Amino acid sequence: MWRKAWTTKWDELAVLVDSGAAYLAYVLAVHFYLTVLNPRVATVQLVTYYFNFAFVILVSSWLALKLNFKGYSRRWNQLPAEMSMLFVANLEAGVALALLIFAMKATWFSRVIFLLYPATAFGLQTLLHAAIKVSLSRFRVAGKDQRRLVVLGHPNRVAVFAHTVRVVPEAGMQVVEEMPLPLGDDRAGEEALRRLRQVLAEQVVDTVVVALPVSDEVMVGALNLARRQGKEVRMVLDEIGALARDSRLYDFYGNSVLAVPASVSHQGPGAVVKRVMDVVLASLGIVVTLPVMILVALAIKLTDPAGPVLFVQERVGLNGRRFPCLKFRTMVPGAERLKAQLAHLNIMSGPVFKIPDDPRVTPIGRFLRKTSLDELPQLFNVLAGHMSLVGPRPALPEEVAQYGDDYRKRLSVRPGLTCLWQVSGRNQVDFQEWMRLDMEYIDSWSLGLDLKILAKTIPAVLAQRGAH
Structure with missing residues (x-):
């Protein structure tokens, strides 16, 4: 006390x-x-x-x-x-x-x-x-202000932790008892708890250190025994626990929940600012480009009245959520049915389909693609929260189905109107480089990077770099 x-x-x-x-x-x-x-x-x-x-x-x-x-x-x-x-x-x-x-x-x-x-x-x-x-x-180091420890748990971790205590005397710790416990040995666990009770009764002990992994019975027993006697308890984490280094413990209606953040966190105040920026700039973009969108819609309807103005396609968004991605229609009606016949002309590696001089693209559609005007309706997707101004381009469900574990990290953030790929050549960049640029964006994300990409997007669009 x-x-x-x-x-x-x-x-x-x-x-x-x-x-x-x-x-x-x-x-x-x-x-x-x-x-x-x-x-x-x-x-x-x-x-x-x-x-x-x-x-x-x-x-x-x-x-x-x-x-x-x-x-x-x-x-x-x-x-x-x-x-x-x-x-x-x-x-x-x-x-x-x-x-x-x-x-x-x-x-x-x-x-x-x-x-x-x-x-x-x-x-x-x-x-x-x-x-x-x-x-x-x-x-x-002179041997004063020493904190006396009992260390029990996984044999290797007990040995490593005890060695660490010995080689850093400036920490002022002393291991008075080591209790290595092989996993799966219930009798050894019961004996360790009896030994722990005896040590706590007979020796001066300030802290009980539990080196994970140990069985639930041993961990609960050691925690209860130590806490009943007013002893501090510390845990040496195993590989799984180490992943929770920046975790947060909270109570969820009586359940103790440990929240382990993603390897790359796009949450917190920065994410709130990003969303506010999306809403403000998308709203402004809609107001500014609305006359252009009306003209584009009229041009599509006048040059190809058989089909709709908008092309609505299911895409994959944040953490796998499906959403209707909006674009101005740039192809003839029923273009998706002709895709299989043109598969041999695909110039992109990986699960992406792009062909030069696509015969399905209408004359007005070719202009819209070169100028990226076909993507203006996606400002409404940004406003709805399906997308962000900056982020990996939204993928098709069949493309996502072919992703490996690493590429699925693209789904950990909202897809965007523009990203590093967009300002680095677009279709001139192969699939592997495209994915590398997306991973680079996700791993190094910041509001400053978003602003930098937005600043580079307009010149890239005007120069029509990599656009087909």
């Missing part, structure tokens, strides 16, 4: 110390600006304004640190991990400060201070953490 209370007090103290470092960084940034960079603007009134803001800095830093750290770990966290958390906390505090400055219309607040403050805070906090870790490491 004493150790648990001390840990809580240490956590709160560490948050306050880091908040104090942020406060000091703000004072230093203000002082440097008013005495070195721009001393001629320093007035009593301005100094008072900055001083009044200092309380806001202290509170916002404390909140950001509390939300990001949720308790410090002097022993288990390494400095790079703590630096990452500090960076995010200072970034959030900086954003909060910017919003407050905007809301209060504080035009007197210098941009220089706004930039200096979070950078100085991050530097001071990092120095503090490094100094504390160095001091504690020396203390622990």
